Amino acid sequence: MTKNRIASTILRVVLGLTFMLHGWQKMQMGLGNVGGYFNSLGLPSWLAYVVGNLELFGGLLLIVGLLTRYISMAFSALMLGAIIFAKSSNGFFGTESLPGYEIDLVLLAITAFFAISGSVGFSLDALFKRDLNGGESRKSD
Template identity: 70%
Template structure:
């Protein structure tokens, strides 16, 4: 008997779970970094970009707590969509003028596009793979009489 038959593993579910967790960790660490810098300081940077300072609190908390939610796969579509909006804002408010790969030691927006694309994927597909969302979906289907 093959080991795969004993431990039935869906490779796609594992890969999508890893992708979602890495996206969540990326935003979690960015949110944590903002908290460590102090949201008032981040708000000052936002003001220098022409954005309201209160937006730093929204973005910092969204990145921190939204990252945690993505890691466990909860509210995946909504959090991912919010991250897409944040990345669009980052590109156009802070990085677009630097070019795709950056210029003169300033960061480009290539990684923002990657994060935006992964976020768009999960906003469209939801939390595929192993996640809290999938557990609730299976329970809902079982209650409705659908095959889980």
């Protein structure tokens, strides 16, 4: 296992944990309440259910490294939406009381990385890829 594969695994797991905990937080707040916030942004309230479940279960899938590319594409769209609809008016750093979009931009960059590269290192994606290739893991995608 190369240093890059270890680093990629750590990054993917932390990314997945971050999204999973944000999804859990939305569940704890109540998706109906989150839907009210979405309405205040001009978005449909039902989108809160999609986002909350995507964050919770998509984060879990990233942690184990399953469907990494697809989940990362969905998270990239989610972060782009968060920047455009919720944070852009606050600026990069935000205001005293409202957060900016700097963290969302970092998460967008990381999710874009995994959407392009897929999962490497310790992951179910890599395990299945190895099995599909007759026991040999592909070196590159």
